[in-house]
Amino acid sequence: MIPVVLTAIVGLLVIVSFFVPHGAIAEPAQILQDWAIIIVASGYVLGAANVYKVNGEAAVKMQKDWLYKYVLLGSMTAMIVVGFFFSGGTEFLNEGSPFKWAYDYLYVPMQATMFSLLAFFIASAAFRAFRIRTVDAALLAIAALIVMVGRVPIGKLLTDSLPEVIQLPTMANWLLEWPQNAAKRGIAIGAGLGVMATGLRIILGIERSHMREEA
């Protein structure tokens, strides 16, 4: 019962603080927000411990991809050790520190590389997987083709001699600003109502699955 009451008090206080800026409400709500930030930060420590536990066990037992898990754990440990002990304490992100070097010359290029690979796989998937089997898929394909070409300079070049209303950039912008927007707004309103309903159910103690308890 105590967790349900605490949830109700905290939830209502934070919601009310959104509309009532008076100090009597805003100050305790601010303290709760500070606590939320601390809890999320603690989650990172828990997350790191979890990475060690899950991947450590799999590596020791030589489960699938065990070698990659050793690479993951080794890299993570190296970054932590370099950051904590060899990079000047709180100045670990300053230019010239070993941690900053690792960030600039290992982390940044590796993450950029991973993301860049998407271009290759999208091209391959476009050829092998994007099949127009239904009317819905045809509409999706036409919209995608217009936006893909219309949002880059070649779209302007290809249709520059046509009337403006049927130029690719104009059609791409129209698709983004009207049909896409209408669908997005509908989804957002539906999701918002769902979030409000779930939030109210939790605050009122009707929904208790987050406490591993049935209502």
Next chain:
Amino acid sequence: MAFGDRLEKLDRRWIFLVVALLVLIPLLWPLQLPLAVSGPAKRYYDAIEAVPEGSIVVLAGDYDPASAPELVPMTRSSVTHLFRKNVRIIALQLWEGGPPLVDAILHEVGDEMGKVYGVDYVNLGYKSGREAVMPSFGNSFSRTFPNDYGGKPVSSFPLMRQADNFGATALFVNISAGYPGTKEWVQQVQGRFQVRMVSGSTPVQAPEIYPYLQAGQVLGLLGGMAGAAEYEKSIGVPGPATKGMDAQSSAHLFVVFLILLGNAIYFSRRRAQQGRA
């Protein structure tokens, strides 16, 4: 084996090779294709242009190196535009992977334009907590970020003594790659603190922002590298995004060609199967 079958069984590494060449060649030898500035990008430029000289702007750079090719040029152009108008900047980041990217831009552009750290700009750095940080930051900058990126107390900077909440600022610039980003800033801060706000986003996230753009909650929007290039054109400082647009054009055109080719093969096969049946 029919031509269509042979194409469908093509080793995908050939496709990878063509994509690599189509990206690389325009980067090495730019085609200088004409670039038109779209409405949302023009509105982004206009919103920053309307900021009074000497006022204070908050800039949140919520991204990491994966989105750097698109969002770093946007951030650099925004900082250049703001500094050119003698607008002072308070920066923060809510993504753990990105703070050094934003910090480097602030210092590089700041040094080029003779700006002084602490007076003309401050980087508050990273705070964990994601969405939970936003309303707290809206209530008080110094309480949420007691120290700056380098660990110095923010109270020691003249700029931070002049602004502790959005009431003292003229605009909020959010450049983001996803969660937490523009959508969350709108939901948690824009309406609650009556903030004038513009957004720069990845192309994946940009459609999510359009409803807020149409409602006027977001005053302008830069979508992906195209948006960044359009903004570079607007401020008259062509940069890496402008260079990248030729490569993006050729890559997009090739993807469109592959979709059409794949479907042409699919329909010709289906017709052949129906003919046999």
